[in-house]
Amino acid sequence: MIDSALMIAILVSAMRTATPLILAALGELVVEKAGCVNLGVEGMMLVGAVTGFAVGLTTGNFALAFMVGALAGAGFSLIYGVLVLVFQVNQYAAGLALTILGGGASAFWGQTWQGRNMRGLQPVELPVLSELPVIGVMFTRLDVVVYMALAATVIVGLILTRTRVGLILRAVGENHDSAHALGFSVVKVRFAAIAFGGAFAGMGGAYLSCVMTPLWIEGMTAGRGWIAVALVVFATWKPARLVLGAWLFGLVSVMQIHGQGLGLAVPSHVLAMLPYLVTILVLVLISRDATRIRLNAPGCLGKPFRPTA
């Protein structure tokens, strides 16, 4: 029988593990809604992680660390933006380039920060929810970013469906030629969406290095950027489902840490495969239904745009 303390510990670490995925995937969702697939999430997360860590360690200011991580991610994402929107480069190739460059740049400049650790972010106590029986204690152990990521999902969902900005963004992603004919600047909208995606990937990276571990290790994202891309497909481009997917991955990922506590007689290497295997599994389950993907994917996803006039 699993005792409630262990269950709470598992849920808390699952929600923390899910947070960088939610942030990065939410950013990618917006980019894809605008019609671009950015496979550079892994690279942008690493850039955000190393810059956020450097600022967090030197200043001790988490808000500043997150802001710098976000700015670095956004700035870095503009390389992808310029390649795709100005130089008409294949989106997959440009994203891969960003991932390789981000991995290299972060490892190069991160060498100075390797092996140093900082004090993690303290959890906050939520007023009413922490009074709840059994699960209440969970709301005393989570940090503010966990809640902010969830709030951001709601806000992005509302902006996409209920506002003019969201409508323009979706129009650009669904049919860039029509949006262009209506007088919207496809290139400007996409640049903004790409920068937004970069900022959120950067924040996801900063959460990893400043809060979750909290230290900087070369290549520490370990495929989380790619899982974030897969999550967007899994969520069929809907923010609410994205959170569910991220929690699922969080749960699967923490099995490696809590496997022994749960009495699982599975080697840790095999448990470490689980998040990746589950990613493949859910991708297969979702993609099998080609009609659903076609109905939900933005119409111009991945297609190059050249203004006709």
Place this chain on the structure above:
Amino acid sequence: MRLRLVPRLKPSPVALYGAPVLAIALTVTFGFFLFLGIGRDPWAALYAYFIAPVNSAFGLSEWLLAALPLALIGLGLAVGFRANIWNIGAEGQLVLGAIGGGAVALALWREDVPGTFVLVCVAGALAGMAWAAIPALLRTKFNANEILTSLMLIYVADQLLGWLVHGALRNPQGFGFPESRLFSPEAVMPLLWPGTRLHIGWLALPVAALAVWFLMNHMVAGFRLRVGGDAANAATYAGFSRSRMVWLSFLLTGGLAGLVGAMEVAGPVGQLLPKISPGYGFAAIIVAFLGRLNPVGVVLAAHLLALILIGGENVQMLGVPVAVAQLFQGVLLVTLLASDVLVRYRVVRVGRLGERARG
């Protein structure tokens, strides 16, 4: 006055082959300023990076040895990329090749079978193909994105190798270190160049390059792949099976990457270790693009990327982080993709008034 891109009627051959040269020049320039920026003498650092490692016979052999995996995987990737099929998981297929080849080498450890290394290579290629078959199957049967599935399988492969060298394939006399026994002499690749580490696996390079050239230029399957990439609708209309293209390119790359993995463990490494490849599978992506998806180009590009990898090891002596190699790879790919704009577009200067007239 501003600049504008005007599509060309035909791709420019000058730009097609000029773009890699431009990208290399830009990357080296970047390196110059990077070394200057971190307080090293840029000329000395560039010399240490690109010239010193290959300035001796042994250096030359190490260069060829490092270029071999890149060229073999790059040749396979070039075939897939031609048809817009994205196998990003060659690194994982390489690891499976190492596991498959290593398992055979360890199974025949005491058998004294002459030519065991051939079996090791075959097993490696088969294991790589089997691993590549997973994303191919998921793509063709379930429509799952091959980029994501093949990439996820890299991490699974790494954990699988880690598990085996910590457990089933660990050296029983190895004091618990996560590594296998040293392979028997029969399982080790015979040397091609005595006194160096260059082994006869190198002969696979010209064979594979010729085979890929023949496939792409003289076989119907190659023609189908090219049409599939250049004009997907035309390929569908002609009844070319997309599934067969996916299978062909994945099995080819998987087999080559698996062969590379087996030759690494049976060649310079000589045993199974938790980490086999310094990122050959990723660097080979750049090799394929830089080599213009063409066999001769891929072989040349593999030697450049090999130089970037071994140069990165060498400048560590100057206190430069070894990650500089991956940084250079990233810069090279970004500048290459940007330079490629000149292949399909002309850059035209347009004045404010003349824009409409000329555009």
